[in-house]
Amino acid sequence: ELKGGLDVKVFKAERSHKELLDTPKPYKEYLKTHIPMLEDLVSFYHNVDGKTKKRVLSCIFEEKIHFKDGKAAATKYTPSIEILLNAIKGLEGIQKKQETISDLLFTLAPESGLEPETL
Numbered sequence: 001e002l003k004g005g006l007d008v009k010v011f012k013a014e015r016s017h018k019e020l021l022d023t024p025k026p027y028k029e030y031l032k033t034h035i036p037m038l039e040d041l042v043s044f045y046h047n048v049d050g051k052t053k054k055r056v057l058s059c060i061f062e063e064k065i066h067f068k069d070g071k072a073a074a075t076k077y078t079p080s081i082e083i084l085l086n087a088i089k090g091l092e093g094i095q096k097k098q099e100t101i102s103d104l105l106f107t108l109a110p111e112s113g114l115e116p117e118t119l
Contacts, residue, residue, distance in 0.1 A: 041056070044056075059078065061075050061076065062076045062077060063075070
């Protein structure tokens with residue numbers, strides 16, 4: 001009787017788990033349709049109408065863009081774009097260190113209890 005009750009509970013849990021996996025996820029559809037557009041935003045911008053171009057620019061710039069002598073004056077970005085730009089600047093400062101074989105020696109060799117010598 002105890003095993004039968006547990007089997008019913010396991011069956012119900014597996015069925016609800018399967019239902020959860022089968023339900024469509026709105027964020028997956030959003031990512032599938034919008035991320036490719038973001039990867040090539042310039043082409044997207046060139047191929048859309050004026051209303052959509054205005055919406056794209058309003059997502060990037062907080063104020064209207066003013067031109068002076070054919071050049072854009074100082075523009076203020078939206079907070080989300082500011083965060084992205086600051087993150088990019090921070091990442092550009094980090095140089096990748098190339099891993100060498102000597103870096104791996106201490107992780108591959110068994111511990112001997114001795115401290116490694118410094119050169």
